[in-house]
Amino acid sequence: MIINHPKLGPRDAAEFTILGDASMLNRPDWQADNADDEFYTYVYLRDNPAGLHRELWFHEQGDRSWLVVTRDTITHDVVDVSLASNVALAAKSKKVTKTLNTKKTREKLKSKGQNR
Amino acid sequence: MIFKSLVNSIIPSDLMSKSSGKLHSSVLQQKKSFSLLQCLQQSNFIVGHVIARVDMRYSIWSLINQALTGNQGWKPAWREPEPKKNYQIIIIGGGGHGLATAFYLASRYGMSNIAVLEKGWIGSGNIGRNTTIIRSNYLLDGNEPFYEESLKLWEGLEQDLNYNAMISQRGIINLYHSDSQRDAYVRRGNAMRLHGADAKLLKLEQLRNMCPFLDFENARFPVMGGLLQARAGTARHDAVAWGYARAADQRGVDIIQNCEVTDFIIKDGACVGVKTSRGTITAGKVGVAVAGSTSRVMAKAGLRLPIESHVLQAFVSEGLKPVIPGVITFGAGHFYISQSDKGGLVFGGNIDGYNSYAQRGNLPVFEDVCQSGMAIMPMIGRARILRNWGGIMDMSMDGSPIIDKTPIDQLFLNAGWCYGGFKATPASGLCFAHLLARDEPHEVAKKLRLDRFRCGAMLDERGAGAQPNLH
Ligand SMILES: Cc1cc2nc3c(=O)[nH]c(=O)nc-3n(C[C@H](O)[C@H](O)[C@H](O)COP(=O)(O)OP(=O)(O)OC[C@H]3O[C@@H](n4cnc5c(N)ncnc54)[C@H](O)[C@@H]3O)c2cc1C
Numbered sequence: 200m201i202i203n204h205p206k207l208g209p210r211d212a213a214e215f216t217i218l219g220d221a222s223m224l225n226r227p228d229w230q231a232d233n234a235d236d237e238f239y240t241y242v243y244l245r246d247n248p249a250g251l252h253r254e255l256w257f258h259e260q261g262d263r264s265w266l267v268v269t270r271d272t273i274t275h276d277v278v279d280v281s282l283a284s285n286v287a288l289a290a291k292s293k294k295v296t297k298t299l300n301t302k303k304t305r306e307k308l309k310s311k312g313q314n315r
Numbered sequence: 316m317i318f319k320s321l322v323n324s325i326i327p328s329d330l331m332s333k334s335s336g337k338l339h340s341s342v343l344q345q346k347k348s349f350s351l352l353q354c355l356q357q358s359n360f361i362v363g364h365v366i367a368r369v370d371m372r373y374s375i376w377s378l379i380n381q382a383l384t385g386n387q388g389w390k391p392a393w394r395e396p397e398p399k400k401n402y403q404i405i406i407i408g409g410g411g412h413g414l415a416t417a418f419y420l421a422s423r424y425g426m427s428n429i430a431v432l433e434k435g436w437i438g439s440g441n442i443g444r445n446t447t448i449i450r451s452n453y454l455l456d457g458n459e460p461f462y463e464e465s466l467k468l469w470e471g472l473e474q475d476l477n478y479n480a481m482i483s484q485r486g487i488i489n490l491y492h493s494d495s496q497r498d499a500y501v502r503r504g505n506a507m508r509l510h511g512a513d514a515k516l517l518k519l520e521q522l523r524n525m526c527p528f529l530d531f532e533n534a535r536f537p538v539m540g541g542l543l544q545a546r547a548g549t550a551r552h553d554a555v556a557w558g559y560a561r562a563a564d565q566r567g568v569d570i571i572q573n574c575e576v577t578d579f580i581i582k583d584g585a586c587v588g589v590k591t592s593r594g595t596i597t598a599g600k601v602g603v604a605v606a607g608s609t610s611r612v613m614a615k616a617g618l619r620l621p622i623e624s625h626v627l628q629a630f631v632s633e634g635l636k637p638v639i640p641g642v643i644t645f646g647a648g649h650f651y652i653s654q655s656d657k658g659g660l661v662f663g664g665n666i667d668g669y670n671s672y673a674q675r676g677n678l679p680v681f682e683d684v685c686q687s688g689m690a691i692m693p694m695i696g697r698a699r700i701l702r703n704w705g706g707i708m709d710m711s712m713d714g715s716p717i718i719d720k721t722p723i724d725q726l727f728l729n730a731g732w733c734y735g736g737f738k739a740t741p742a743s744g745l746c747f748a749h750l751l752a753r754d755e756p757h758e759v760a761k762k763l764r765l766d767r768f769r770c771g772a773m774l775d776e777r778g779a780g781a782q783p784n785l786h
Contacts, residue, residue: 200669200677213679217669219623219782242781243621243712243768247610249672272624272670275677 202268203280207261214260220245221253221267224287249273255283371565373477392557393564398571398593402430404751405589405598407576407612408605409433411442411552411737412729414559414570415744416602416751418476421566423745424752429568430598431560432591434575438556441606441736444674444706446629446663448642448651449738450487450547451512454503457762457774458715459510464759465742466512466546472741478558481551481656486641488517488526488541490691496646500542507544517541525640528694536647536690547642549653549661555740579616585724586616602751604729604743606736607672607707613730616723620730621712621768623783626671626705627663627734628680632698634658643691650687652695660698662688666708666734668784676705708734714786715774718746718756719765727751728765733786 200212222245227237246252249272256266265283270276371377371390381388404420406413409431420426433439449469451462473480491497497516504514517540523531531538560570571593578590579601588597605612607624635658644651652662664684667676681703689696711717711731716739721728729747732739746760756763767773768781779785 211679212669212677217784219670219784239769240619244619245610245621245623246614246619247623247670249611249624252670254670270669272672275671275673 200270200275200277202256202266202277204258204261204264204266205280205282206264207258210258210261212256214258215256215266216259218255218257220247221255221283221286222246223255224267224283224290251278373479392561393570396569396571398430398432398574398591398596399569401588401597402569403428403599404602405429405596405600406431406602406604407589408440408603408608409437409556409560409570409572410440410604410606411556411559411740412606412732412743412747413602413604414556414563415740416604416729416747417568417570417744418559418563418566419745419748420752421563421568422475424748426752427567429563430596431563431568431570432574432576432589432596433570433572434592436572437560437570438553441706441708441732442556442740443553444629444704445552445734445737446651446653446661447549447552447655447737448487448547448653449482449550450544450642451738452487452489452503452507452514452542452544452547454506454776455715455774457772458776459506459512461742461746461759461763462738463507463510463512464745465739468741468745469550469738470546472550472555472558476558476562478554478561479551480554480558482548483550483656484546484548485653486543486545487547487644488522488543488641489644490522490529490538490541490646492536492539492647494539497539504542513544513546515543515545517543526643528638528692529643530691530693533690536645538691541643549642549655550737552737555737559740559744576612577615579723579726581616581723581726586726600725600727600751602727602729602747604747606709606730606732609709609728609730611672613721613728616721616726618721618723621781622731623670623710624672624707625666625668625710625784626673626676627666627708628676628684628703628705629661629663630681630684630700631655631662631702632660632695633701635660635698638694639692645687645691648683648687648690650684650691652688652692659701660695664688666710666784667705671705672707674705674707708732708736710783710786712768712781712783713773713775714777714779714783716743716763717765718743718750718760718763720750720754721765733783 201209202212204210227241252272253269256268258264267281267283267286269279406416413431417429417431451466453459453462491500507514519540522541529538575592576589579586580588586601610622639654642653649665655661664687667680709730710733716731718729746757749757
């Protein structure tokens with residue numbers, strides 16, 4: 200398998216180690232009321248699809264970056280590769296805008312006089 | 316072959332047709348001195364037919380009878396029935412575990428009206444792809460009694476099934492390469508013995524006598540000794556599937572091949588049947604034993620599981636004279652090897668490590684496995700590898716299996732076998748049958764629960780944590 204590294208170009212998959220499902224980037228909130236349920240799901244349950252799978256690979260024998268690789272588990276074709284840091288950042292900013300946009304947070308912020 | 320050699324031993328070879336191995340009837344008629352043989356043939360024919368009519372039992376009589384009648388009378392080992400509209404119990408998956416479950420349901424729990432639904436042909440999954448090692452050298456309380464029960468069942472299996480599964484208790488040796496590893500093996504051996512299994516620690520000299528070909532002076536991983544389980548060994552993997560299939564079929568189980576389950580019928584939180592490529596079939600209970608396809612199949616029932624599917628490869632060399640006495644495993648890498656009765660070296664190592672449903676692996680693992688082999692037995696370096704393949708395994712989050720109810724009533728799960736489910740086949744079948752028949756876990760499978768990941772009662776032999784590709 201060849202992984203097309205966003206910065207280094209095509210690299211042999213043997214240079215990498217794989218951690219598993221990229222859902223591991225979405226760590227649940229440990230202070231939430233349902234944190235135990237959320238963490239059970241996060242740590243143990245997997246979609247394990249036959250087909251496209253987003254997964255975390257570590258370029259151990261290269262630039263030691265973490266990548267999110269989208270790969271077909273039936274054919275082993277790698278269809279998309281991005282830096283995990285970018286994926287995580289994008290998810291974070293999305294989450295922040297989402298929280299800011301929910302009515303409840305807006306009201307909460309308003310009552311505290313923090314509305315922007 | 317067996318039949319041929321049997322005939323050869325009874326009848327001078329010049330009376331045999333060279334091409335077909337059949338008796339020349341003309342020769343028999345010409346030579347009066349063979350009237351005795353004719354009598355024998357006649358009487359065997361009659362005896363054989365009586366036996367055949369009873370249940371087509373395989374025996375020395377059926378062998379002789381068939382040998383003397385040109386092997387024309389062998390019947391298919393199981394029927395090819397059309398699926399009925401309804402069954403008491405449906406087992407999904409005609410691998411070793413599904414077939415064994417059906418057999419024990421019929422033979423030990425007195426159930427009839429059972430179907431095994433297989434999407435391809437029986438033996439097409441991991442049961443026909445593994446490296447055939449059977450053993451019970453586990454450490455944990457939740458596992459060892461289960462695998463020991465399995466090994467006991469293996470010991471009587473050929474008689475139970477009336478089928479030659481070529482079970483050979485040639486022993487397994489786990490090599491150790493450091494003091495701490497020896498201590499760990501001593502602990503494991505003691506745990507095994509506490510559960511009634513056999514284990515023996517081999518000192519260097521004993522090991523040298525048994526396996527002089529090992530690279531004892533290896534600079535990096537010197538071989539210091541081994542843990543021997545003498546009752547472990549190998550079995551002919553597809554014969555296990557065929558034997559269970561035939562024995563289950565004889566007890567009325569319908570084995571339905573080319574029948575893929577595409578959906579579950581769930582009413583009021585209970586599973587009442589399945590949709591298949593051959594129509595809808597209703598059932599009182601449904602048991603799922605689909606190994607590498609577990610997540611795919613259970614997703615149809617809306618369940619997400621603590622399982623990932625990974626590919627494991629196996630390798631077979633050209634046939635060699637007997638060189639490796641039993642099963643040998645490398646303690647400092649992942650490598651295991653045995654020699655088949657045909658002479659091929661059968662070996663394997665690590666899983667590839669990435670999720671896969673492809674039933675084939677990649678070359679880096681090929682290289683890694685061969686390097687590990689060379690590290691302990693350089694003598695195999697000149698053997699040519701003839702074949703290599705992969706199978707899809709249901710790797711669980713703690714490396715141990717699950718035999719349990721599911722959150723959906725009347726839907727039961729048998730999964731998480733990782734790369735060690737072949738040895739488990741008999742006990743897995745027995746315990747799954749017990750659960751299906753009695754609605755409660757078998758004594759030795761009590762800890763193989765689905766909810767252990769939620770409540771923390773993990774069975775992590777390796778201590779590797781919740782990462783399937785490390786188990
Ligand atoms: C290369 C390799 C080496 C191994 N070596 C060993 C070893 O040395 N010792 C050991 O103990 N174990 C070993 N194993 C593991 C062992 O083979 C498996 O754990 C075990 O065979 C799994 O159980 P099974 O036989 O029921 O699986 P399978 O034979 O895979 O049976 C599952 C069946 O379910 C069917 N199925 C899937 N989906 C559906 C559907 N929707 N509808 C109907 N049917 C369906 C499949 O077609 C398949 O036939 C090895 C595995 C591999 C791949």
